[in-house]
Amino acid sequence: xxxxxxxxxxxxxxxxxxxxxxxxxxxxxxxxxxxxxxxxxxxxxxxxxxxxxxxxxxxxxxxxxxxxxxxxxxxxxxxxxxxxxxxxxxxxxxxxxxxxx
Numbered sequence: 001x002x003x004x005x006x007x008x009x010x011x012x013x014x015x016x017x018x019x020x021x022x023x024x025x026x027x028x029x030x031x032x033x034x035x036x037x038x039x040x041x042x043x044x045x046x047x048x049x050x051x052x053x054x055x056x057x058x059x060x061x062x063x064x065x066x067x068x069x070x071x072x073x074x075x076x077x078x079x080x081x082x083x084x085x086x087x088x089x090x091x092x093x094x095x096x097x098x099x100x101x
Contacts, residue, residue, distance in 0.1 A: 013079075015081075044056065071087075074087040074091075078090050085097065085098070088100045
């Protein structure tokens with residue numbers, strides 16, 4: 001019984017393959033993407049003003065929170081590597097998963 005539990009536990013654990021340099025590069029890419037696409041201060045801020053900018057940031061944060069909660073749920077339900085494609089294929093089947101991912 002203990003051996004079965006250990007074998008099933010080994011199947012659900014993911015292998016770590018990102019080095020600290022890879023994680024740093026991913027974080028830097030996210031920060032650059034955030035700065036380039038979400039916060040264009042030369043166009044959004046002058047048009048929307050400070051209140052519009054704050055409202056836009058709050059709406060964007062709420063949307064990202066919903067997406068993050070969904071990914072957390074999917075990671076706990078399907079502990080496989082593969083990201084969005086794996087989650088979509090498992091939830092909707094191959095055809096719909098491939099199209100949506």
